[in-house]
Amino acid sequence: MERETINAALPVIDMRGIKREYRMETKQNAKIKDGGLPKKDGALKNGAPAVIDAVVVRALRGVDFSAGAGEFVSVMGPSGSGKSTLMNILGCLDKPSSGAYTLDGIETSKSNSDTFAYIRNRKIGFVFQSFNLLARTTALENVELPLFYRRRLKNEERQNAASRKERAMAVLKEVGLEGRMDHFPSQLSGGQQQRVAIARAMVNDPAFILADEPTGNLDTGMTLEIMGLFQELNRQGKTIIMVTHEPELAVYTKRIITLRDGELVSDELVAKRQSAPDDLSRWKRDHALLSEQAP
Ligand SMILES: Nc1ncnc2c1ncn2[C@@H]1O[C@H](COP(=O)(O)OP(=O)(O)OP(=O)(O)O)[C@@H](O)[C@H]1O
Numbered sequence: 001m002e003r004e005t006i007n008a009a010l011p012v013i014d015m016r017g018i019k020r021e022y023r024m025e026t027k028q029n030a031k032i033k034d035g036g037l038p039k040k041d042g043a044l045k046n047g048a049p050a051v052i053d054a055v056v057v058r059a060l061r062g063v064d065f066s067a068g069a070g071e072f073v074s075v076m077g078p079s080g081s082g083k084s085t086l087m088n089i090l091g092c093l094d095k096p097s098s099g100a101y102t103l104d105g106i107e108t109s110k111s112n113s114d115t116f117a118y119i120r121n122r123k124i125g126f127v128f129q130s131f132n133l134l135a136r137t138t139a140l141e142n143v144e145l146p147l148f149y150r151r152r153l154k155n156e157e158r159q160n161a162a163s164r165k166e167r168a169m170a171v172l173k174e175v176g177l178e179g180r181m182d183h184f185p186s187q188l189s190g191g192q193q194q195r196v197a198i199a200r201a202m203v204n205d206p207a208f209i210l211a212d213e214p215t216g217n218l219d220t221g222m223t224l225e226i227m228g229l230f231q232e233l234n235r236q237g238k239t240i241i242m243v244t245h246e247p248e249l250a251v252y253t254k255r256i257i258t259l260r261d262g263e264l265v266s267d268e269l270v271a272k273r274q275s276a277p278d279d280l281s282r283w284k285r286d287h288a289l290l291s292e293q294a295p
């Protein structure tokens with residue numbers, strides 16, 4: 001059955017048979033026999049062939065995954081199941097050992113490093129657990145940065161300083177930080193810092209936002225605020241892929257894919273989607289009641 005939310009004609013993300021193997025060579029045997037590391041060609045100093053153990057870690061074992069515009073997907077799975085490996089490939093930070101990955105119509109496996117850099121700058125908005133903002137740079141300047149380093153196609157015009165500033169101000173407003181543009185990261189709460197990072201992720205109007213444990217460093221209130229912001233951006237049509245360990249956060253998304261031992265073992269729509277703003281109001285009310293009761 002076709003998934004309703006997927007625009008099957010034009011998926012933003014289309015992965016087919018994605019495998020990623022890490023080959024780890026251990027030179028233990030060689031060391032023991034010769035008392036030293038083998039030379040570059042693998043032969044030992046005394047000329048004997050080295051005994052090199054090769055261990056292949058199969059981090060992804062043939063993943064098929066496709067997501068259309070407007071989806072909000074959680075990537076879940078136990079530690080070591082391949083989530084970061086999948087994120088790195090989705091984010092064009094790494095290439096698969098085999099398989100095909102098409103992003104917004106671009107077949108990435110045939111792309112060179114310039115195209116990869118273009119894709120990372122223009123097609124993907126990254127949001128990390130640790131915000132990754134520049135400390136000595138204001139909120140506005142942090143958001144302007146991807147525009148400053150904007151990768152352009154041959155016939156595209158360069159943006160001038162005024163239009164960069166205007167665009168950065170507009171996205172900061174979208175994330176509710178119009179009053180904090182000149183603040184440095186240290187002058188902002190964790191939740192506000194993550195809002196700046198989300199504004200920075202959106203400033204080039206990417207094909208999708210890739211968030212890796214985006215609320216991992218935030219308390220409950222700020223977590224719900226950020227999830228509410230993601231829900232609002234998604235309602236406006238933004239495509240979001242989010243890695244999370246926490247099932248209670250996945251219920252704010254629309255779809256959950258689960259990895260286990262490098263395989264995609266389940267892919268389901270969230271049956272009872274929760275509203276983060278509603279949960280935030282409830283949480284604030286309960287919290288206020290608790291502090292009133294405190295001695
Ligand atoms: N650079 C690497 N070299 C060798 N093996 C690796 C490398 N990176 C990851 N692995 C292995 O690949 C598997 C998947 O790792 P990955 O980091 O994708 O898991 P994960 O789901 O992100 O785990 P976690 O929830 O702990 O972050 C693990 O067995 C890991 O040990």
Ligand SMILES: [Mg+2]
Pocket residue numbers: 083084085
């Ligand atoms: Mg990981």
